[in-house]
Amino acid sequence: MSDTVALNVNVFLRNIVQMGGSMLFMLTLCWRLSLVPFIVVPIILVASKIFGVYYDFLAEKTQEAVAHSNDVAEEVLSTMRTVRSFACEEIEGDRFYDKLTDTLNITKKKAFAYVGYLWVSELFQTVINVAVLWYGGHLVLSGKLNKDLLVAFLLYQMQLADNIRQLGEVWTGLMQSVGAARKVCEYIDRKPDLNMTGHYIPEKVTGKIEFRNVCFSYPTRKQNPILRNLSFTVEPGEVVALVGPSGSGKSSCIALLEHFYEPSDGQILIDGVPIEQYEHHFIHNTISLVGQEPVLFARSVEENVSYGVETCTKADVIEASKLANAHSFIENTRDQYDTNVGEKGSQMSGGQKQRIAIARSLVRKPAILLLDEATSALDTESEHLVQEAIYKNLKGRSVILIAHRLSTVEKANKIILINKGVVEQMGTHEELLKQEGMYKTLVQRQMIGNAGDSPAVLDAARPKRSSATAPYIHRGGPGSGALSISPPHSMAQSLLATSFTQSTTSMQSK
Ligand SMILES: Nc1ncnc2c1ncn2[C@@H]1O[C@H](COP(=O)(O)OP(=O)(O)OP(=O)(O)O)[C@@H](O)[C@H]1O
Numbered sequence: 001m002s003d004t005v006a007l008n009v010n011v012f013l014r015n016i017v018q019m020g021g022s023m024l025f026m027l028t029l030c031w032r033l034s035l036v037p038f039i040v041v042p043i044i045l046v047a048s049k050i051f052g053v054y055y056d057f058l059a060e061k062t063q064e065a066v067a068h069s070n071d072v073a074e075e076v077l078s079t080m081r082t083v084r085s086f087a088c089e090e091i092e093g094d095r096f097y098d099k100l101t102d103t104l105n106i107t108k109k110k111a112f113a114y115v116g117y118l119w120v121s122e123l124f125q126t127v128i129n130v131a132v133l134w135y136g137g138h139l140v141l142s143g144k145l146n147k148d149l150l151v152a153f154l155l156y157q158m159q160l161a162d163n164i165r166q167l168g169e170v171w172t173g174l175m176q177s178v179g180a181a182r183k184v185c186e187y188i189d190r191k192p193d194l195n196m197t198g199h200y201i202p203e204k205v206t207g208k209i210e211f212r213n214v215c216f217s218y219p220t221r222k223q224n225p226i227l228r229n230l231s232f233t234v235e236p237g238e239v240v241a242l243v244g245p246s247g248s249g250k251s252s253c254i255a256l257l258e259h260f261y262e263p264s265d266g267q268i269l270i271d272g273v274p275i276e277q278y279e280h281h282f283i284h285n286t287i288s289l290v291g292q293e294p295v296l297f298a299r300s301v302e303e304n305v306s307y308g309v310e311t312c313t314k315a316d317v318i319e320a321s322k323l324a325n326a327h328s329f330i331e332n333t334r335d336q337y338d339t340n341v342g343e344k345g346s347q348m349s350g351g352q353k354q355r356i357a358i359a360r361s362l363v364r365k366p367a368i369l370l371l372d373e374a375t376s377a378l379d380t381e382s383e384h385l386v387q388e389a390i391y392k393n394l395k396g397r398s399v400i401l402i403a404h405r406l407s408t409v410e411k412a413n414k415i416i417l418i419n420k421g422v423v424e425q426m427g428t429h430e431e432l433l434k435q436e437g438m439y440k441t442l443v444q445r446q447m448i449g450n451a452g453d454s455p456a457v458l459d460a461a462r463p464k465r466s467s468a469t470a471p472y473i474h475r476g477g478p479g480s481g482a483l484s485i486s487p488p489h490s491m492a493q494s495l496l497a498t499s500f501t502q503s504t505t506s507m508q509s510k
Pocket of ligand 1: 218220221226245246248249250251252
């Protein structure tokens with residue numbers, strides 16, 4: 001756009017001046033003969049205007065078509081393993097080809113429109129030349145014009161035609177740029193729907209979180225309520241677990257706390273202040289999130305862990321990595337903290353990615369930590385170590401966690417069971433086990449799955465909290481590292497037991 005404007009404005013101004021000069025000289029040579037081109041030139045300008053509007057429209061369509069084909073290419077390249085694992089290379093190739101064909105069709109239309117425009121303007125210029133020669137000859141024969149002046153007039157006339165042709169090209173270039181830039185300008189001028197005008201920066205955040213009668217639906221599905229009058233409180237320093245069936249709205253609560261969306265009704269407060277009143281950078285340094293599928297950047301481990309924290313030292317990075325149980329595997333890589341994790345962390349395993357993401361959150365020393373299935377890809381031992389570290393080192397900080405493993409959830413100070421967007425049960429693991437409700441059913445389901453489908457196991461296990469919480473692995477004491485696998489657990493049973501939500505869903509469907 002900048003290149004086209006810089007070049008075209010130069011050519012445009014030069015031709016306008018030359019055109020003005022030619023017309024002035026033509027008028028002084030013979031005003032009667034000047035009327036001929038002066039009548040036809042406005043017709044050419046009108047034709048240029050009509051063509052310009054159409055060309056602008058086609059240029060915008062071309063941009064859209066190119067964007068669609070790029071979308072397909074980008075999506076397929078970034079999900080290449082999925083595409084290959086379903087043997088869909090040809091299908092995706094055809095999809096890309098179709099999008100490229102759309103682009104080609106629009107480009108063809110553009111080419112035909114340009115040819116049509118050139119044809120019309122050349123035709124009019126020929127008409128002017130013929131008309132000037134005919135009328136000029138008539139004026140010479142009738143003695144109203146000197147034949148030398150007719151030749152001079154014709155030379156200016158040729159200059160004028162050349163200027164009109166160049167102006168047509170400039171107009172085409174400008175319309176092409178305007179069409180292409182319109183979308184970019186739309187995005188630049190777009191005002192976010194979210195209210196990001198908050199300026200509140202307190203000296204200290206204690207970490208009290210309050211959901212007050214929150215109603216929410218996603219902007220793309222406004223008619224589909226996700227959270228309905230949802231209320232709960234997390235006191236400073238509390239660890240609260242959100243549990244419930246898949247799709248019940250747990251991650252949506254986290255998204256609202258991160259201020260990615262705003263509730264349609266109700267309020268979310270941090271230390272009694274509505275979240276939208278906090279300054280954007282401040283709130284995101286105060287609340288740290290480890291999501292379901294953490295995204296790493298194609299940089300070194302150290303740069304990923306210290307991401308966004310300007311004052312972060314290497315010692316801070318190592319400390320956070322130790323807390324996240326990531327230090328030992330990082331040390332074992334060839335370049336250690338300088339190891340490049342690859343695009344979106346593709347050169348790391350799922351569990352390694354999660355641990356680096358946890359370290360990235362911990363390095364900020366947040367007042368509120370949100371863990372949305374943040375340890376789901378870790379083996380039970382690693383998860384246990386990471387959790388121990390989090391519980392030990394985040395004392396005084398509030399933690400909201402979503403987890404599918406019962407062993408993760410039961411240590412929480414408070415468990416909130418969300419079902420279909422409302423809080424159905426709330427309390428500690430022991431309190432909820434005493435109530436008849438979905439939570440107890442879920443626990444029974446998991447434990448039965450782990451103990452040879454015997455309902456009696458639940459009762460037997462209840463007083464022994466440690467065996468209930470880590471049904472298939474017993475530890476020999478904190479830090480001892482000694483593990484023993486309980487008989488008579490089968491591998492299939494253990495696998496079944498690892499998914500809290502899966503069990504929930506299957507229970508619900510019954
Ligand atoms: N960006 C989005 N746009 C529209 N609807 C969405 C979006 N994200 C989630 N949803 C819908 O909102 C509902 C709640 O989703 P949410 O992710 O909060 O559930 P969840 O309880 O965390 O589930 P899970 O345990 O499976 O992660 C689901 O029905 C889902 O389809």
